[in-house]
Amino acid sequence: MKLLSIVTPCYNEEANVEELYNQVKEICSNLVGYTYEHIFIDNASKDDTVSILKTLAYKDSNVKVIVNSRNFGHIRSPYHALLQAKGDAVILMVADLQDPPNMIRDFLEKWEEGYKVVLGVKNESEESRLMFAIRKMYYNFINKVSEIELTKNNTGFGLYDQQVIKVLREVNDPYPYFRGLISDIGFESYKINYIQPSRKRGITKNNFYTLYDIAMLGITNHSKIPLRLAAMLGFAMSAVSFGVAILYLLAKLLFWNYFEVGIAPLIIGLFFFSSVQLFFIGIIGEYIGSIHTQVLKRPLVVEKERINFENEINRSEKNEQKELVTM
Structure with missing residues (x-):
């Protein structure tokens, strides 16, 4: 049985996390030959997101929760959660349901064909036309000035083989531009186009500063x-x-x-x-x-609490004991 890890960063997403959990569970429960874990990392939400996640984790051992000690931002927190994933394949998916869960099957199909990276590319979007046009202009600009070819219209939504995750663990970047790192590593990727749905519940946590921050991070990391x-x-x-x-x-x-x-x-x-x-x-x-x-060289995040990771620790300890006995 192959292990699939779904990684979901969230902040003040009480209106969406349970719906996302249900959709992911329905899809992953019907996958043949797979077990799965759904890792939520919460960036010190101020609403009931953590309470909902804890309830889900107590009911379902497949749900694992990391609660940060404070809000470490939209760049460091998701990256830290990816590094904790132990799955043979790891899928990064945001909590607002704008990354369609039904694409999990499409990602796995291409991964089974041998691709180490499978990316979701939003060639169309139901969001504001102005915002989509601005994003498109940015992707075109950064591709022209970048020293490597970056994937346009990809926010990080996609599947990454555990081999890719192992390389990322060796990078030791305290403030990584994840999308650029994936291109920099150089594994062959497969792109799947999709139409990004509009946010149905809650409000976006992105603002001018966060968008500017990630835009400048991409430029400074990949262009002189x-x-x-x-x-x-x-x-x-x-x-x-x-x-x-x-x-x-x-x-x-x-x-x-x-x-x-x-x-x-x-x-x-x-x-x-x-x-x-x-x-x-x-x-x-x-x-x-x-x-x-x-x-x-500060840590990506400081964790306040972990839930349902004990089984993983116990499993690793048992494996070590078996190896000692064998020796």
């Missing part, structure tokens, strides 16, 4: 182009400024009594160059911030 662009643009603008200065000097010498330089070009030029400098200082700051995060 913004830094090099700053150097090239600085050189080009200095050359242009020098040329404009020569033209002004010649114009003044030739038309001394008629040509007035005025203060407007000076003010416009000053504000323009200042804004360009501030922009690229901000870009450099993003890279420095990324380095700072890496240097701190």
